[in-house]
Amino acid sequence: MITPEYVRRMAAYNTWQNQQITQAMEGLGTEALTRDRDAFWGSILATANHILWGDGVWMTRxxxxxxxxxxxxxxxxxxxxxxxxxxxxxxxxxxxxxxxxGLRAVDLAGPHRWYSGVLGREVEKPMALVVMHMFNHQTHHRGQIHAMLTEAGVEAPVSDLFLMPEMS
Structure with a gap:
């Protein structure tokens, strides 16, 4: 389904995107970062925190x-x-x-089992699927931040994967 190279590419993309988001957020004051913008998590900073939370949950797993x-x-x-x-x-x-x-192909094969606090039960899904989910979760919510930054008058960062400097 996916390879270790895919995971490494997505990890690099995640870092690149977060560096750009951080720079864009630095152009805003606290009020603008924490203003409720009617997004799912409310504000720019709240949404950024939620992404970080999700990453922490998946990485501990x-x-x-x-x-x-x-x-x-x-x-x-x-x-x-x-x-x-x-x-x-x-x-x-x-x-x-x-x-x-450190990933090897075998690390992405087979099932992954964990306790989901959100669901309140044990869950088992293919490891490759949950790894893809972690990166998809980041991208989904960064898209919300992108829209909020634009609405706040900040030039939102480039997010196209093929424009990542390592890809050029």
Whole structure:
């Protein structure tokens, strides 16, 4: 279904996108970052926090490291400032890349089993599918941030995968 190279490419894309989103967010003040913009998670910073939360949940399932430490209901407020979010985002992106670098094809084969707090039960899905889901979740919510940044008057970053510098 997917290969370790795909995962490494998506991990690099994730880092590139988050660097650009961070730069765009730095152009806004706290009020603009935290203003409710009628998005699913409310504000730009809340949505960025939720992406980070999701990454933490998936990575603890994939690499056994620490999770986000808060339930999904608190994901939007995990890091109340851009500085706190940015520092943790940087660490998480490194963690994702490090995990991706160590993947072998066999690691993506077969089922993956975990307890879903959201569903309140054990879940088993193909490992390749849940890895793709993690990257899809990031992209989905970054699209929401892109729209909110545009609405806030900030030039939103380039998000096309084929324009990623490593691809040129």
């Amino acid at each position: 994939f690499d056994g490291g620490p999770g986000p430490g808060v339930p999904m209901s608190e994901s939007a407020t995990m890091h109340p400032t851009l500085a706190a979010w940015s520092a943790e985002r940087f660490r998480m992106d490194g963690r994702i890349r490090l995990w991706a670098e």
